[in-house]
Amino acid sequence: MEESNKKANLNTVFETENLNLWYGSEHALKNINLNIESKNITAIIGPSGCGKSTFLKTLNRMVDLVTGVRVEGKINFHGVNIYDDKTNLVELRSAVGMVFQKPNPFPKSVFENVAFGPRIHGVRKKEELQEIVEKSLKRAALWDEVKDRLNDSALGLSGGQQQRLCIARCLAVQPEVILMDEPTSALDPISTLKVEELIQELKRDYSIIIVTHNMQQAARVSDKTAFFLTGDVIEYDDTTTIFSNPRDKRTEDYITGRFG
Ligand SMILES: Nc1ncnc2c1ncn2[C@@H]1O[C@H](COP(=O)(O)OP(=O)(O)OP(=O)(O)O)[C@@H](O)[C@H]1O
Numbered sequence: 001m002e003e004s005n006k007k008a009n010l011n012t013v014f015e016t017e018n019l020n021l022w023y024g025s026e027h028a029l030k031n032i033n034l035n036i037e038s039k040n041i042t043a044i045i046g047p048s049g050c051g052k053s054t055f056l057k058t059l060n061r062m063v064d065l066v067t068g069v070r071v072e073g074k075i076n077f078h079g080v081n082i083y084d085d086k087t088n089l090v091e092l093r094s095a096v097g098m099v100f101q102k103p104n105p106f107p108k109s110v111f112e113n114v115a116f117g118p119r120i121h122g123v124r125k126k127e128e129l130q131e132i133v134e135k136s137l138k139r140a141a142l143w144d145e146v147k148d149r150l151n152d153s154a155l156g157l158s159g160g161q162q163q164r165l166c167i168a169r170c171l172a173v174q175p176e177v178i179l180m181d182e183p184t185s186a187l188d189p190i191s192t193l194k195v196e197e198l199i200q201e202l203k204r205d206y207s208i209i210i211v212t213h214n215m216q217q218a219a220r221v222s223d224k225t226a227f228f229l230t231g232d233v234i235e236y237d238d239t240t241t242i243f244s245n246p247r248d249k250r251t252e253d254y255i256t257g258r259f260g
Pocket residue numbers: 023026028046047048049050051052053054055066
């Protein structure tokens with residue numbers, strides 16, 4: 001028993017304990033207790049306004065940037081509570097990177113977008129930066145498409161390319177976890193497929209938590225799925241179980257499109 005608990009802990013990247021969050025008087029997350037597995041893809045699903053993005057943003061404390069927000073409970077990242085006063089937010093946010101719904105490259109060159117984070121972290125040598133940029137773009141399955149236009153503006157890339165560039169920018173600071181907030185909702189079906197393939201490829205080395213409105217996407221890419229409803233986690237299980245044999249009627253109603 002003890003041995004299997006230890007194993008479970010080794011495989012856990014985040015463990016939330018009685019996590020509650022309020023925006024002013026609005027109780028947006030209610031007593032969330034979730035163990036998120038390492039080097040796995042976890043999907044967060046649920047209808048609009050149920051707290052998916054809020055939950056995601058608690059994991060790297062981006063939610064602290066909202067005025068009037070109050071968090072109670074714990075989020076252990078490898079066993080250490082990130083809501084402890086001693087947490088170094090710069091370190092936390094490079095370990096736990098984030099990719100947003102709309103691709104948001106900086107109005108700079110492709111190269112400078114990816115080199116930005118490493119520069120901030122003190123990498124100065126040109127060759128070292130070049131190496132990081134190439135490696136990150138290759139890892140984000142974008143290198144072949146941009147290797148001859150590294151000095152062109154990132155804003156000239158297609159939406160799908162911009163999103164993979166944002167993933168490369170995130171990888172360049174060597175995160176351990178990547179949070180993705182509806183990363184394909186602004187993309188066409190082919191770009192969506194490319195990003196989904198990339199996400200699956202990245203799980204060998206990273207823990208990925210993805211918010212999605214797209215049931216097929218959650219079913220296609222994730223290993224675990226959490227179903228949120230009005231700030232509660234209704235059900236959390238293997239993705240195959242959630243989509244084939246959910247325990248809760250509300251999960252079943254949601255995944256079969258009866259509401260949401
Ligand atoms: N910055 C904010 N200030 C005040 N209330 C907020 C803020 N952000 C979110 N909320 C509220 O918290 C609740 C959860 O919102 P959240 O954006 O986390 O939901 P969501 O499930 O990600 O929704 P969607 O699928 O529409 O993106 C909602 O009722 C929302 O109105």
